[in-house]
Amino acid sequence: MRNFSRRDLFIIGVALISVLIYVLVTRAMVGNLGFPLDDSWIHQTYGRNLAQTGQFEYVPGVRSAGSTSPFYTVLLAIGYALHVPYFVWTYALGAVALALAGLVGARLADRVFPTLRGVGLWTGLALVIAWHLVWAAASGMETMLFGTLSLIVIALACGEIESPNAPSEFMESGSGLPDPYKIQFGVGARQASPADLTKFPPSKAMGGEVNRFGRGAAFGVIGAILIATRPEGILLVGLLVFLMVIVQPQPSPRALVAWIAGALIGGLIGILPYALLNVSLNGTLLPNTFSAKQAEQAPLLAQPIWVNLWAMLQPLTAGGQLFLVPGMVWAAVQLIHQRSRTALLYLILLIWPAALILLYTLRLPAYYQHGRYVIPSLPPLIVLGVGGTLWIVRSSRRTLISRVLARSLATAALLLFVFFWLSGAGYFARDVQMIDAEMIPAAHWLAQNVPPDQLLAVHDIGAVGYFAPRPILDLAGLVSPEVVPIILDPVAIMKLMQQRGTRYLMVLPSQRPAAADDPRLCERFNANGPMGGMTIYELAWDGHCAK
Numbered sequence: 332m333r334n335f336s337r338r339d340l341f342i343i344g345v346a347l348i349s350v351l352i353y354v355l356v357t358r359a360m361v362g363n364l365g366f367p368l369d370d371s372w373i374h375q376t377y378g379r380n381l382a383q384t385g386q387f388e389y390v391p392g393v394r395s396a397g398s399t400s401p402f403y404t405v406l407l408a409i410g411y412a413l414h415v416p417y418f419v420w421t422y423a424l425g426a427v428a429l430a431l432a433g434l435v436g437a438r439l440a441d442r443v444f445p446t447l448r449g450v451g452l453w454t455g456l457a458l459v460i461a462w463h464l465v466w467a468a469a470s471g472m473e474t475m476l477f478g479t480l481s482l483i484v485i486a487l488a489c490g491e492i493e494s495p496n497a498p499s500e501f502m503e504s505g506s507g508l509p510d511p512y513k514i515q516f517g518v519g520a521r522q523a524s525p526a527d528l529t530k531f532p533p534s535k536a537m538g539g540e541v542n543r544f545g546r547g548a549a550f551g552v553i554g555a556i557l558i559a560t561r562p563e564g565i566l567l568v569g570l571l572v573f574l575m576v577i578v579q580p581q582p583s584p585r586a587l588v589a590w591i592a593g594a595l596i597g598g599l600i601g602i603l604p605y606a607l608l609n610v611s612l613n614g615t616l617l618p619n620t621f622s623a624k625q626a627e628q629a630p631l632l633a634q635p636i637w638v639n640l641w642a643m644l645q646p647l648t649a650g651g652q653l654f655l656v657p658g659m660v661w662a663a664v665q666l667i668h669q670r671s672r673t674a675l676l677y678l679i680l681l682i683w684p685a686a687l688i689l690l691y692t693l694r695l696p697a698y699y700q701h702g703r704y705v706i707p708s709l710p711p712l713i714v715l716g717v718g719g720t721l722w723i724v725r726s727s728r729r730t731l732i733s734r735v736l737a738r739s740l741a742t743a744a745l746l747l748f749v750f751f752w753l754s755g756a757g758y759f760a761r762d763v764q765m766i767d768a769e770m771i772p773a774a775h776w777l778a779q780n781v782p783p784d785q786l787l788a789v790h791d792i793g794a795v796g797y798f799a800p801r802p803i804l805d806l807a808g809l810v811s812p813e814v815v816p817i818i819l820d821p822v823a824i825m826k827l828m829q830q831r832g833t834r835y836l837m838v839l840p841s842q843r844p845a846a847a848d849d850p851r852l853c854e855r856f857n858a859n860g861p862m863g864g865m866t867i868y869e870l871a872w873d874g875h876c877a878k
């Protein structure tokens with residue numbers, strides 16, 4: 332990014348302020364820093380253990396593939412290795428991911444909407460104040476990182492249309508310099524004039540097959556990192572490679588072959604450590620966490636598909652992005668109307684979010700926690716929606732009614748973005764408060780009252796693994812894959828616990844594998860929190876609780 336502009340600094344500054352606001356509001360409301368999910372503490376546990384032992388371990392001394400995001404685990408481990416306070420390091424990682432999403436999204440908007448003045452700035456700002464994304468950035472999860480990497484691989488692929496130079500040229504967009512390729516392609520673009528091509532001759536931008544191989548390799552490596560951040564990233568990489576073959580943005584078949592060869596080789600080299608890690612840990616190419624989550628949510632799959640689809644979409648409608656939907660539709664229609672293969676590649680901004688949401692609808696319709704599994708669908712939709720909305724405003728100047736309607740739409744979107752940006756800090760703080768009121772007190776009680784070598788049966792393992800590390804039988808199956816086949820069978824769960832000699836059980840009421848009055852459950856602690864009360868039971872397998 333040699334041409335680092337004031338726009339970039341402004342977007343970065345707003346991104347940092349966004350995360351800082353959420354952290355400070357949480358400190359004020361809760362009294363301390365925290366994370367809004369128990370899963371965040373799972374990542375912290377893996378990161379700390381990796382830094383201390385050099386192994387992917389959750390339970391001390393037991394290697395496991397329970398981390399959905401090994402790449403994020405490595406990033407967290409770096410902070411522990413450098414002895415940076417983990418809250419500071421984790422929030423900083425999220426803020427950097429959010430800022431980078433704003434920068435890449437701004438440049439991508441410049442490319443897709445080349446004739447719209449200010450589209451990059453408005454897109455970048457929308458990305459860094461969208462409350463779902465700020466929540467994700469501060470959450471201690473890999474969600475924002477995955478969303479940012481998704482934008483980057485899309486940007487690298489789209490850069491092949493508009494600028495056959497090195498990938499860095501894409502990152503330098505937005506400097507205000509004309510670009511004949513930017514003029515030729517995009518929503519509302521015009522064909523380059525002879526004067527344009529004289530000033531900026533395309534031949535100077537044409538690199539050889541070696542350059543295209545290198546750009547393909549860069550795409551492959553970033554794609555591999557995307558998959559190591561979340562395994563569903565393989566869907567986006569596959570879609571982009573498929574579209575590249577159809578679109579063929581390179582000037583010759585040889586150039587396309589060079590790019591694809593680079594992508595394959597770079598991708599294979601990049602994904603090799605991830606694949607070898609998973610094979611060594613659990614004998615498969617992917618982590619076992621997805622199968623565990625899917626098994627737990629199996630009853631939801633029995634619902635009609637439209638019920639699950641709406642359940643996945645509904646959390647994403649809470650925000651200014653709802654008023655960007657007309658702009659998304661308009662921009663997509665304009666791209667389709669161009670009837671060009673190059674425009675098809677830009678449609679990945681709509682195809683990828685739709686594919687991600689559909690994937691979770693069909694395989695894991697887990698809509699809870701603000702739809703966190705599909706939050707990464709928002710960045711490309713915002714890029715498309717902001718540009719489309721600004722284009723609607725510019726195209727509606729002919730009549731008074733159209734001007735009023737278009738500007739009202741844009742103003743409503745802006746106001747909602749700001750409103751939810753600020754109110755989202757309260758949502759984040761309340762989420763942190765629930766975890767701090769339930770999981771963390773129970774974990775501290777275990778650390779103080781249960782021997783460190785005692786086997787525990789736990790459903791939400793995050794805080795326990797971090798604050799009370801000891802042998803764990805994970806009733807959610809993340810680090811205990813043997814639980815997955817019986818995850819919905821409470822009788823089998825109790826039998827397994829007895830066979831393992833489990834002495835303590837920690838669950839919420841909805842997670843308890845036996846009735847509350849079961850004589851084998853001897854209550855020893857109840858957090859009495861807002862989620863129903865995280866409870867710890869001492870297990871009396873003979874049915875007689877000791878006083």
